[in-house]
Amino acid sequence: MTNESESNDGTGTDGERPVASAGSDPLTESDSRLAAETSVDVDPSILHLSPAQREARGISDDEVREKFRSVLVYGTDAQKELGDVTLPEISLDRTTLTSVDRHPIDLSGATIEGLSLEHTRVTLPIVLDGATIGSLRLQEAHLEAPLSCSDATITGPASCFEAKFDDDVAFDGTTFEGPLDCDEATFRDDVRFDGATFDEEVTFRAAECHGDSNHLEDNTTFSGATFRASATFRETEFGFTRFDAVDFRAEAVFQEATFTGDAEFRETAFGALADFDEVRFGGDTAFDDVAFHGRADFRGATFSGGARALVDDASFANATFGDDVTYRHASFRFVTFAGADFEGIAHFESAAFDGDADFPDASFDGEVDFDEARFREDADFSNARFDGPCVFRGCEFTGGANHLKDDVSFEDARFADDVDFHDAEITSANFVGTAFGGTIDFSRCVVSERIDFEAHGTDADAFVDFTRGKIRSGRIVQPAEGWVRYDLTLASVGDVDLEAERTRDRRQLLDYFRFCRTEFDEFDGHTFDFSGHREYLDRNSWSIHDFDEPPADAVDREYALAMTPEVIETTYLKAKQSASANGDMKTAGEFRVKRQRYSRRKNLETVRDSEEGIWTRTKNLGRAAENFFLGVTCGHGMRPMRIGIMFAIAPMAFAIPYLFDGPLFETGAEGVYETIYFSYISYTTIGYGDIGPIGPVARFLAGSEAYLSTILAALLVYALVKRSEL
Structure with missing residues (x-):
C-alpha cells in the first residue's frame, strides 16, 4: 500500500489537494498553479480494472480512492466516463468537491461498495444511473449541481439528512433495499422518485421540496413508486407534487405537511394508515380513484385550492375508503367526492366547505357523521347511498349566490338506516325521490327559504319528525307508493303545499300529517293554507292533530307533547x-x-x-x-240551521206540560190546537189576551218560554251573522 504522504501524484503531504478546501476554486487559481494541477497523473485505467485484477497487481483500495479523487477533480470529460466500474467504498466527507471543468462524473452502471459525501460541498454533476451502491451517505451535504441516480440499486442505508440540493435530483426507477433518511433535506429544484422502490422505512420529516425554478411542471414526483415499508413525510414542504399510482403498502404519514402547489395522488393505493392530519393543500389536490385500504385521517386538513375556477380545489372522485376515514375540522373550498365508496365510518364532524361540496353517486356503507359541518355553498348528495346511520346534526347548508340551484340536494338519495338532521340550518333543500328506511329526525331543523320533499319510505312505518322545526315555504309531495308520515308538532309551517303524486290520493293526504300546537303564521307573507284540503277535513271531522298509524303498527312512538x-x-x-x-x-x-x-x-x-x-x-x-x-244549540255559530229549527220547534216542547191541565197547568186553552197556539204566543211574547196562564206552573212555563225565545233568537242572529262571513 502506498502511504499518502509519499504518493507521487502531486497531492502533497495530506493526499487531499485534488479536493479543494472549503472556499477555494481551482478555476480561479493562477495559470502556473493550474498548469501544475492539470499535470497531475489522472490516468483512470486502474479504475476500470476489476477487483481481482487490482488484487493481482497489488493495487490497494486506498490507491483506487486517490485515483478516483484525481479523476473527479482534474479529469477530462472522457476520463470522467467511469461507466460499469467497480469501486470500493468512496468517502469524500467534509470537503469541497470542485473540478477544472463542469463535466459530470459519470458512474452509470458502476458497482460501488458505498459513497459518502457527509458535510461535503459538491459543485459538479454526479451521474449514478443504473449503479449498484452499497450505501449512500449525504448527511448535511450541499450539492450545487445535478445528481442523477436513476434505475440504480442502493443495497444498504441511504441518508440525505439535512442535505441541500440546489439542482435537479433524479432517483426515478431506483430501488432502495435499505432505509432512506431524507429528514430535513432541502430540494430547491426538481426531484424525481418516479417508479422507485423502497423496501424499508422512508422518512422525509421536515424536508423541503420547493422546485422554485419550475412552475410549469411538477417539482417533486413519486409517480408509480412502491413503498413496501412505512413512509413518513411529516411536516414536509412540497411545491407542485405528484404521488399518482403510488403503492403504499404500509403506513404513509403526511401529518402537518404543506403543499404550496398542486398535489396529485390519482390511482394511488394506501395499504395501511394514510395520515394527512393538519396537512395544508395550497393548490389543487387530486385523490381521484385512490384506494385507502386502511384508515385515512384528514383531521384539520386544509384544502385551499388554486386559482383555476374550472378545476375542483380537491377531488376524491371514485376514491375507495376501505376503512374508517376522518375529516374532522377539515376545511375545503370546492371539493368533489363523486362516486366515492366509503366502506367504513366516515367522520366529517365540524368540517367547513367554503365552496361547492359534491357527493353525487357516493356510497356510504357504514355510519356517516357530518355533525356541525358547514356548507357555505351548494352541497350535492344526489343519488348517494347511505346504508348505515347518518348524522347531519347542527349542519349549516347556507348555499351561495346561485338561486337556480338548491343549496343542498338529496335528490334520489337512499337512506337505509336512521338519518338525523336535528338542529340543521338549511336555506333551500331538495329531497325529491329520496328514499328513507329508518327514523328521519328533522327536529328543530330550520328551513329559511324553501324545501321540496317528495320522499318515499322503504317500509310502512317511515316517519319524518319535524318537531319544533321551521319551514318557511316549500312543497311536500306524497309519492305513488311508500307514503311517509310527517310529525309537525310545535313546528312553524309557512307557505308549504301538501300534494299527492296521484290526484285520487289527495283526499287522504292529511292522514299522514300531524299538526300539534303548530305555528302557521310565523313567517310574514308565508302562511299555511288549509283551503286546498277542505274535502279531507270535512270527511274527517276537521281533525288535524293526529294521523293514522299503519294497521299493524308495533311502534310505540314518543311524541314531544301528550295529547291533552x-x-x-x-x-x-x-x-x-x-x-x-x-x-x-x-x-x-x-x-x-x-x-x-x-x-x-x-x-x-x-x-x-x-x-x-x-x-x-x-x-x-x-x-x-x-x-x-x-x-248543542248553534254549533258555536257554525250551525244556523240547527238553531233555526230549535227556535221554531221549542214551543212544542212547552205545549206538552200545558196539556196536563189541572189547577197547576191551567191556561184556559181547550184542546191540542189551542194549547199549541198558547205556547207559541207566550214564546213570541205576543199575548193577544184571549188566553193566558192561570195555574202557577203554567205561569212559570210561559215566562220561561219568553226568556228562552230571546236567547234563541240572539243565537240565531249570531249564527246567521257568522254564517254570512263564510
Missing part, C-alpha cells in the same frame, strides 16, 4: 288563526268548533281534579255548561 285537551285546543286555535289570515272563514269556523270542543274537555278535567279549589272547579263547570249549550 289543552294541547289540542291550542292546536285548533292556531289553525283557526291561520285560516282567518288567509280569508278562509269556513275553515276558520270549523276549527273554532273543534277548539271549543276540546276547551270543554279541558274545563271538565279541571272540574274532576280534586286538588283544585271549589271556586275554580265551579267556574270551570259553568264554562263547560255554557260551552255545551252553545255547541
Whole structure:
C-alpha cells in the first residue's frame, strides 16, 4: 500500500489537494498553479480494472480512492466516463468537491461498495444511473449541481439528512433495499422518485421540496413508486407534487405537511394508515380513484385550492375508503367526492366547505357523521347511498349566490338506516325521490327559504319528525307508493303545499300529517293554507292533530307533547288563526268548533281534579255548561240551521206540560190546537189576551218560554251573522 504522504501524484503531504478546501476554486487559481494541477497523473485505467485484477497487481483500495479523487477533480470529460466500474467504498466527507471543468462524473452502471459525501460541498454533476451502491451517505451535504441516480440499486442505508440540493435530483426507477433518511433535506429544484422502490422505512420529516425554478411542471414526483415499508413525510414542504399510482403498502404519514402547489395522488393505493392530519393543500389536490385500504385521517386538513375556477380545489372522485376515514375540522373550498365508496365510518364532524361540496353517486356503507359541518355553498348528495346511520346534526347548508340551484340536494338519495338532521340550518333543500328506511329526525331543523320533499319510505312505518322545526315555504309531495308520515308538532309551517303524486290520493293526504300546537303564521307573507284540503277535513271531522298509524303498527312512538285537551285546543286555535289570515272563514269556523270542543274537555278535567279549589272547579263547570249549550244549540255559530229549527220547534216542547191541565197547568186553552197556539204566543211574547196562564206552573212555563225565545233568537242572529262571513 502506498502511504499518502509519499504518493507521487502531486497531492502533497495530506493526499487531499485534488479536493479543494472549503472556499477555494481551482478555476480561479493562477495559470502556473493550474498548469501544475492539470499535470497531475489522472490516468483512470486502474479504475476500470476489476477487483481481482487490482488484487493481482497489488493495487490497494486506498490507491483506487486517490485515483478516483484525481479523476473527479482534474479529469477530462472522457476520463470522467467511469461507466460499469467497480469501486470500493468512496468517502469524500467534509470537503469541497470542485473540478477544472463542469463535466459530470459519470458512474452509470458502476458497482460501488458505498459513497459518502457527509458535510461535503459538491459543485459538479454526479451521474449514478443504473449503479449498484452499497450505501449512500449525504448527511448535511450541499450539492450545487445535478445528481442523477436513476434505475440504480442502493443495497444498504441511504441518508440525505439535512442535505441541500440546489439542482435537479433524479432517483426515478431506483430501488432502495435499505432505509432512506431524507429528514430535513432541502430540494430547491426538481426531484424525481418516479417508479422507485423502497423496501424499508422512508422518512422525509421536515424536508423541503420547493422546485422554485419550475412552475410549469411538477417539482417533486413519486409517480408509480412502491413503498413496501412505512413512509413518513411529516411536516414536509412540497411545491407542485405528484404521488399518482403510488403503492403504499404500509403506513404513509403526511401529518402537518404543506403543499404550496398542486398535489396529485390519482390511482394511488394506501395499504395501511394514510395520515394527512393538519396537512395544508395550497393548490389543487387530486385523490381521484385512490384506494385507502386502511384508515385515512384528514383531521384539520386544509384544502385551499388554486386559482383555476374550472378545476375542483380537491377531488376524491371514485376514491375507495376501505376503512374508517376522518375529516374532522377539515376545511375545503370546492371539493368533489363523486362516486366515492366509503366502506367504513366516515367522520366529517365540524368540517367547513367554503365552496361547492359534491357527493353525487357516493356510497356510504357504514355510519356517516357530518355533525356541525358547514356548507357555505351548494352541497350535492344526489343519488348517494347511505346504508348505515347518518348524522347531519347542527349542519349549516347556507348555499351561495346561485338561486337556480338548491343549496343542498338529496335528490334520489337512499337512506337505509336512521338519518338525523336535528338542529340543521338549511336555506333551500331538495329531497325529491329520496328514499328513507329508518327514523328521519328533522327536529328543530330550520328551513329559511324553501324545501321540496317528495320522499318515499322503504317500509310502512317511515316517519319524518319535524318537531319544533321551521319551514318557511316549500312543497311536500306524497309519492305513488311508500307514503311517509310527517310529525309537525310545535313546528312553524309557512307557505308549504301538501300534494299527492296521484290526484285520487289527495283526499287522504292529511292522514299522514300531524299538526300539534303548530305555528302557521310565523313567517310574514308565508302562511299555511288549509283551503286546498277542505274535502279531507270535512270527511274527517276537521281533525288535524293526529294521523293514522299503519294497521299493524308495533311502534310505540314518543311524541314531544301528550295529547291533552289543552294541547289540542291550542292546536285548533292556531289553525283557526291561520285560516282567518288567509280569508278562509269556513275553515276558520270549523276549527273554532273543534277548539271549543276540546276547551270543554279541558274545563271538565279541571272540574274532576280534586286538588283544585271549589271556586275554580265551579267556574270551570259553568264554562263547560255554557260551552255545551252553545255547541248543542248553534254549533258555536257554525250551525244556523240547527238553531233555526230549535227556535221554531221549542214551543212544542212547552205545549206538552200545558196539556196536563189541572189547577197547576191551567191556561184556559181547550184542546191540542189551542194549547199549541198558547205556547207559541207566550214564546213570541205576543199575548193577544184571549188566553193566558192561570195555574202557577203554567205561569212559570210561559215566562220561561219568553226568556228562552230571546236567547234563541240572539243565537240565531249570531249564527246567521257568522254564517254570512263564510
